Amino acid sequence: LFNKIGYALIFVFFGMVMAILMRKGPIIYLALSLLLLMLFYFKMKRALLAVGVLVVIIAFSIQYLPKYKGINRFEELMSIGNSNAKTSTNARLDIYLCAFEKIKEKPFLGYGAGAVQPYLDACYAEKKITFDDNTKTYNSHNQYLSIALTVGVLGLVLYLLSLYPIIRVYIRQKSFLGLSILVYFLLNFLSENIIEREHGVLLYAMLLCIFFYKKDELYNCP
Template identity: 35%
Template sequence: MFVFFSFFPLLPFKIKGLPVFVFACFAFFVFKKKEKKFDFIYLINSLLFILYIGSLFYSENIQLGLSLLETTLSLIIIPLIFTLYSGYKKTAKTILREEFTFKYIYIISSFILSILIFIISFQYGNYISTKIELSKFLSRLNTGFFWINEHPIYLSIYLSLSLLIIVSIFKNSKIKVLLLVIGLFQFFILLLLSRKGVIISFLISSILLFLITQKRKKTGLLFIMFFFLISSFFVFKFTPDTIKRFKEVFDIKSYNKVEKNSSTSVRYGVYNCALEKISESLMIGYGIGDVQNELQDCYKSKSKVLVSENLNSHNQYFGILLSVGVLGLIIFIIPLVINLKLFFIRKDYLAFSILLMFVMFMFFENILDRQSGVILFSFLFNFYTFKNYSLKNNE
């Protein structure tokens, strides 16, 4: 049943929900074969969605609110599926075997995705005589390539997860050379996509995972430096725009005025408005349907660029505060903290690193407001909760 999620990076945007549907069908079968009591503890991961429903009562734009609830439906469906699954006897050995299959197929899917991205990059330059025109290249990815239509941020998230899995299995793998080649290529594509927040989140999580699982710390650090330098060399050589995007962060001009061609400048403007609006309705927010209208009202007084782009808060925590206030944010964070602790105590360091990476992603993107992010997050979060909680109870 998990194998369908391993193809997630290659699925067209319109059918991203297919793995959830298949998973739900399997859960219905499990429900009919129920052998023991359900473990309702997994439903704690769905409390944010319940608060979103409640916020409709003080939202003015009900239609938009319902649309956003439909997008985030995985936040409650997937925990519910795992709750049903808990009523069917499944050995720890089988669970681990399914995870093993998921990991390797997901790496292959992400590798194919990185090849497709690499092929498209040749339409905007080449790697011998010219540079890659980064802005046009990224715009093309966003508007669609082959059968895929995905924002570069989510493409980067798919590759980051694959790389994290490679780091976790590398030590005990019999195909180290192949994994190294695949990893280097995917990391090159990740840098080529130049999503600053995703790259930073991945680097912190992967280095932490590598050092935790690596007995020879000095050797591990040298390997990480080699891996990073080789990939960075090719990106910086052929896409100087990537360097420019990182330099923006340290340029004081990025914080003086909103400039359309500066992602750092745009984010700074968005965050200013988000914080301003949060302070005006801190306790309960504005309701899931009214957040964008409130941001747009602020954008009108700040910048025409922000108004025309109609941007969300670009920070999941700000988005939750704007929707359901401080209570909502606390209720969202509590399961994250509980599970991070569970994964670490259980020594499931991959699960710990994946969740940590998503926690950091959310500082830079509203990944729960788009199918591509919310489905992947909800599945991984709840699967590893289920795995570790089940194994803990079976001991």
Template identity: 30%
Template structure:
């Protein structure tokens, strides 16, 4: 049974970026096997790990939120989508043992991600040869480069935002946790880094790319100053050169970045809204904050966010602006939780993130720190936990990193960082 469970875990990590339905089946199968041999001490382990306990409690509060939601059908769907908040901490709490397990399952994730990237590239090249061009034209007569943004990853129904998170985490692992955890050969390691780095920029996801840039630069600067190693000093200019080349080679991310700055400037000087993603986010955040003020304690109920935003938008913006942001969530995970289930739920969620960060810093666990900061930053720009791809990814790696963070207490055995 333990061997089967380990194979299921390997398949789970491999399938996360590649095929979500297989991931769901692996979780269900693993949970079933765990339930058969369930041990009461798992409950005490969950109780001792407050971060995971708080995330599990959030799911209970989501269920309670169904009792007063204004959109029952969507609320029930959200309960199904976000079941990983409870299932993964409860059934996976005793699944990972030591840094070797962390390395083993990260490698399975990286191999699955590599297959995902190769499929996207093969599909794009195939379309180029079959259509004899680099661009396609949509129903609105807009040209899209086959190698960029949604055109690149659409073959796997993979949104660029989630794709950028997968790639960012994989690069963090290969760059900063490789030396003490991985058995890859150096040539293979750098080949994967280059492939993932190129794919990251092809996603053209502003939040994913800029948050990766900010965190990787900050951490590498810390390493360069503190460690004072030649190898660390080489990584920093390589990162800078890589980012510069990618911005020059990808006109879409440059265009989207310029539009984001322009939208921000227009928002600050109150010059109106535009049909651009950053401008739409400002409108959604404004309506969200105003709506939260009406029901700060309980919110509007699980699954009610879209309907609340649709109903409230017209009070603050014109009909044309509201049509542009209709049927959207808040595009901010913190606002989404507060609007749906109230400030107490938001406080619990932020407390879980802070506890995770505190534990990672206390244990000098570089990879856990990078993971937590990466998600915490992206939560400001996307409601990542409203889709199964996001919540499964977040919870699986949260449990993996959290339960393997404090295995080695001897400073000599800790990460070199």
């Protein structure tokens, strides 16, 4: 019981931290990952209740706790598609447009490690894409697109296939917390290049390895 409460408090803490930092994607991904985790341990009603409580706490944090740089990024969601609105969400849409365009040019083997950014920057300049902080260089902000740009669609397929044995071991060992953490990372890959940063790849590798070799004690808790 205490282990379950401890895990719940950890999720609440990180949810509140991300709410203060106004991280839209990670907050949504955390809720989805928590729902998956709760479905393994509880029935549907309890799982939805747990996620509902977390959502309420995060919503309260977004509304009333101090905001990072005083900006509520959830309000940006109301401006999707408005080309005149300089938001992080619209910036990502422009970035993805260029990323897909460059993948089409070299779909099989990609551009190679360390050679992607100049092509993206050239696309931004060609399409006259500007960002609200006047930064002229941005990565793909999507790990899957980044892998495809670097080593082609073939490399992306190989990466996805490499996840199969990890998922199989997690399921066999009933390491559902590990599986939920992996899902959380994979969801975050949709909006960030997580494993191209030192702290990101270290955290990704460390957590996956820990749960790969450790059975889930929480599953057997009363």
